Amino acid sequence: MNLWKKIRKTGRVAEPAPPRPKDKPPKPELAGSVQIRHVDAGSCNGCELEIASVFGPVHDAERYGARLVASPRHADALLVTGPVTRNMETALRRTYEAVPEPKVVIALGDCARNCGVFAGAYGVAGAVGDVVPVDVEVPGCPPRPEDITKALRGLTGR
Amino acid sequence: MNLLFPGALALCALASLLASIPPARVRSALAGTALAGAGAAALAAGAAAMAGRTWSAWLPDLLPLAGVRLELDALGGLFTAVTGGVITAAAIYSIGYARHAPRTAQILVPLFAAALLLVPAAASVSTFLLLWELMAIASLLLVLADHRARPAVRSAGVWYAVLTHLGLVAILGGLVAFAAAAGGESFAELRRADAGGALAIGVFLATFAGFASKAGIVPLHVWLPRAHPEAPSHVSALMSAAMVNMGIYGIVRVGLDLLGGGPRWWWLVVLAAGALSALHGILQAAVASDLKRLLGYSTTENMGLVLIGVGAAGFFEASGERALAALALAAALLHVINHAAFKTLLFLAAGSVLHGTGTRDLDALGGLRERMPLTTIVFALGALCASALPPGNAFVSEWLMLQSLIRSLPDGGVSAAVVMPLAVAAVALTAGLSAATFVKALGTGFLARPRSAEAERAHEAPPSMLAGMALAGAACVALALGPTLVLPGVAEVTGQVLPGRGPAADGAYLRAAASSLSPVLIAAALAVTVAALLAVLRALALRRARRAARLWDCGAGPMTARMEYTATSFAEPLQRVFDDVLAPESDVEVTHVKESAYLVNRVRFQAAVPDRIEHRLYAPAIALADRVGRASRELANGSVHRYVGYGFAAFAVTLIVLAVTS
Numbered sequence: 018m019n020l021w022k023k024i025r026k027t028g029r030v031a032e033p034a035p036p037r038p039k040d041k042p043p044k045p046e047l048a049g050s051v052q053i054r055h056v057d058a059g060s061c062n063g064c065e066l067e068i069a070s071v072f073g074p075v076h077d078a079e080r081y082g083a084r085l086v087a088s089p090r091h092a093d094a095l096l097v098t099g100p101v102t103r104n105m106e107t108a109l110r111r112t113y114e115a116v117p118e119p120k121v122v123i124a125l126g127d128c129a130r131n132c133g134v135f136a137g138a139y140g141v142a143g144a145v146g147d148v149v150p151v152d153v154e155v156p157g158c159p160p161r162p163e164d165i166t167k168a169l170r171g172l173t174g175r
Numbered sequence: 176m177n178l179l180f181p182g183a184l185a186l187c188a189l190a191s192l193l194a195s196i197p198p199a200r201v202r203s204a205l206a207g208t209a210l211a212g213a214g215a216a217a218l219a220a221g222a223a224a225m226a227g228r229t230w231s232a233w234l235p236d237l238l239p240l241a242g243v244r245l246e247l248d249a250l251g252g253l254f255t256a257v258t259g260g261v262i263t264a265a266a267i268y269s270i271g272y273a274r275h276a277p278r279t280a281q282i283l284v285p286l287f288a289a290a291l292l293l294v295p296a297a298a299s300v301s302t303f304l305l306l307w308e309l310m311a312i313a314s315l316l317l318v319l320a321d322h323r324a325r326p327a328v329r330s331a332g333v334w335y336a337v338l339t340h341l342g343l344v345a346i347l348g349g350l351v352a353f354a355a356a357a358g359g360e361s362f363a364e365l366r367r368a369d370a371g372g373a374l375a376i377g378v379f380l381a382t383f384a385g386f387a388s389k390a391g392i393v394p395l396h397v398w399l400p401r402a403h404p405e406a407p408s409h410v411s412a413l414m415s416a417a418m419v420n421m422g423i424y425g426i427v428r429v430g431l432d433l434l435g436g437g438p439r440w441w442w443l444v445v446l447a448a449g450a451l452s453a454l455h456g457i458l459q460a461a462v463a464s465d466l467k468r469l470l471g472y473s474t475t476e477n478m479g480l481v482l483i484g485v486g487a488a489g490f491f492e493a494s495g496e497r498a499l500a501a502l503a504l505a506a507a508l509l510h511v512i513n514h515a516a517f518k519t520l521l522f523l524a525a526g527s528v529l530h531g532t533g534t535r536d537l538d539a540l541g542g543l544r545e546r547m548p549l550t551t552i553v554f555a556l557g558a559l560c561a562s563a564l565p566p567g568n569a570f571v572s573e574w575l576m577l578q579s580l581i582r583s584l585p586d587g588g589v590s591a592a593v594v595m596p597l598a599v600a601a602v603a604l605t606a607g608l609s610a611a612t613f614v615k616a617l618g619t620g621f622l623a624r625p626r627s628a629e630a631e632r633a634h635e636a637p638p639s640m641l642a643g644m645a646l647a648g649a650a651c652v653a654l655a656l657g658p659t660l661v662l663p664g665v666a667e668v669t670g671q672v673l674p675g676r677g678p679a680a681d682g683a684y685l686r687a688a689a690s691s692l693s694p695v696l697i698a699a700a701l702a703v704t705v706a707a708l709l710a711v712l713r714a715l716a717l718r719r720a721r722r723a724a725r726l727w728d729c730g731a732g733p734m735t736a737r738m739e740y741t742a743t744s745f746a747e748p749l750q751r752v753f754d755d756v757l758a759p760e761s762d763v764e765v766t767h768v769k770e771s772a773y774l775v776n777r778v779r780f781q782a783a784v785p786d787r788i789e790h791r792l793y794a795p796a797i798a799l800a801d802r803v804g805r806a807s808r809e810l811a812n813g814s815v816h817r818y819v820g821y822g823f824a825a826f827a828v829t830l831i832v833l834a835v836t837s
Binding site for chain 1: 724725729
């Protein structure tokens with residue numbers, strides 16, 4: 018009973034949906050529904066906090082057709098955060114190979130795009146683009162949830 | 176003149192001789208061949224007795240005072256035939272398996288087989304008790320065959336010796352009191368005698384307890400999961416597929432045949448004991464990680480199912496519903512036959528796993544599919560048959576049993592309306608759990624990757640062992656596809672045990688009940704469905720280009736055997752569901768480094784699922800006996816004066832008692 022009361026009292030917390038993206042999605046086969054596997058290639062977990070917020074009740078990316086899944090075998094897109102460390106280089110490459118075609122790679126955050134403050138560090142193998150081909154980039158350290166949602170909506174077209 | 180049965184016994188004696196005199200190289204081959212012949216002859220003799228050609232013998236000089244009276248009728252014939260079949264498979268198997276076994280064990284196996292064949296043929300109380308004890312002693316010595324190698328064998332032997340002899344005392348008391356009241360000790364005289372009232376109740380309860388302990392019925396089952404795993408595997412098969420049946424035989428013979436049925440509550444007791452055994456047995460089997468212990472508990476479960484059928488038969492008989500009684504009894508007897516077939520197969524396959532790897536711990540096995548492909552196939556067949564799913568053979572008998580229980584509902588009275596749905600639920604739950612149990616045994620034991628060096632080095636069994644297993648497997652398939660082949664014989668037995676209707680009427684009724692499902696059609700439908708699915712999948716797969724991909728292993732290094740499900744982890748969800756019933760014990764011991772309590776040096780984790788009945792019922796009884804024994808040691812301290820004093824006191828007390836009472 019308490020749960021029902023709480024649901025009624027809280028009401029709707031999701032942000033109103035901004036207008037639909039006008040551009041065509043980069044992979045039209047995936048439009049409408051994109052299953053995403055998140056890979057932490059060496060992130061400081063700042064980006065992860067923002068991803069959690071994107072899929073939380075306020076931004077609720079699932080209503081635009083984006084969904085997190087538990088295995089690259091189930092996924093259409095890889096959401097990679099952090100600079101690619103030496104330990105994660107092979108794993109990232111194998112994860113990329115495990116995703117069925119057609120596939121999309123999103124480099125999330127400044128570290129993923131160009132190694133950010135970790136550029137040149139001894140444990141870093143390079144940016145995500147140095148290891149696997151990147152289709153979409155989201156800048157920011159960490160990126161704002163609105164920006165991440167916008168990038169995901171660009172993929173789903175909704 | 177029917178010479179099949181004496182011929183089988185003579186071949187047993189010959190096998191025993193062949194196991195003792197010839198050189199060790201050829202011993203097991205000669206004895207195994209002779210014993211296989213004995214088994215085949217006994218199978219034929221039993222089948223002949225079920226078809227109406229009975230055999231009897233009266234040997235007044237063989238045993239002083241009482242003589243030996245043997246008679247193989249339809250009921251005894253069924254159990255002799257089942258035993259004969261098990262002996263044949265086990266004997267062929269033993270040619271390869273027992274090649275290096277000690278000579279005593281090889282000599283004893285044919286003797287044990289002969290005792291097993293003779294028990295259902297005994298036709299007087301003294302003969303029966305003698306043969307019963309011969310069977311118990313022979314099997315006890317066989318259980319102890321490996322006692323030098325493993326200390327666990329001795330403890331199993333002690334448990335078995337004590338429980339089997341307590342059972343013998345109960346049977347002896349019951350049958351001797353019955354014979355004294357009947358004024359004669361042959362079964363024909365007992366059958367004629369009208370034992371009524373308290374005596375009949377006493378006889379029934381005492382013999383039921385004794386026979387139940389032999390059949391491994393809860394709470395007298397504790398010896399079974401200890402002794403059956405410790406015996407050599409072909410002996411385990413004999414014990415688990417043939418010897419436990421003798422408990423069922425005794426209950427049917429004394430309760431339904433000699434006492435001629437009885438009040439309904441007797442059979443409700445039998446039914447309740449059966450349901451309890453079925454559930455307890457399969458729950459313990461589901462969490463067991465020792466392959467042979469799992470099979471031992473599965474025996475308890477199956478004997479429980481048989482007793483549900485026997486109890487229902489007695490209950491219907493007492494309620495005057497002869498047709499239903501015949502159906503329930505036929506289902507129970509059919510399950511005895513089916514259980515013997517698949518349990519022989521499973522124990523022999525477990526023996527070849529033990530032979531090939533040296534371990535029977537499911538947590539250490541795995542990966543046998545590539546190393547022992549034929550054993551894996553026969554074990555899979557046995558597991559399918561044991562899990563009561565179509566097209567296995569246990570499905571047929573459990574289906575018949577469920578039918579008899581459900582058909583009683585419309586007009587069975589209050590007790591039937593309460594008991595029968597519970598029995599149906601128990602049978603259904605047992606069937607579901609046994610499927611999980613055997614998926615665990617096959618999946619963790621034979622598939623995936625080897626979990627230990629022993630499993631890595633596994634090798635396939637020699638041809639004679641494979642031949643024994645193949646024979647048992649063929650019996651399973653035949654029983655699964657053509658249960659109607661044995662139904663006429665079973666109907667002959669129900670016609671004999673439940674008087675008032677002829678075997679012909681029973682046969683017609685059973686055929687009608689059995690024709691409500693057709694095992695051949697089910698098997699054919701399954702095969703067609705699987706083939707069609709495979710064809711569709713293949714057609715779909717061929718339409719797309721194939722690409723070779725790496726197995727997904729989370730992106731990191733090769734997967735190891737330590738990442739696999741073990742038998743324990745597979746059973747964990749079940750164990751959690753039945754937590755209150757099973758009461759598992761786990762123990763975590765953390766050792767810290769000397770310098771700091773915050774740093775852990777070693778963590779030791781131990782988990783076990785003890786048999787709760789054994790824990791709660793037997794441990795206190797043993798502790799009490801131990802205490803009494805210790806206390807009475809004070810009485811005998813070695814002083815001769817004290818012993819003389821005891822003698823004098825006893826003498827004086829006797830005199831006083833005599834003086835007062837006379």
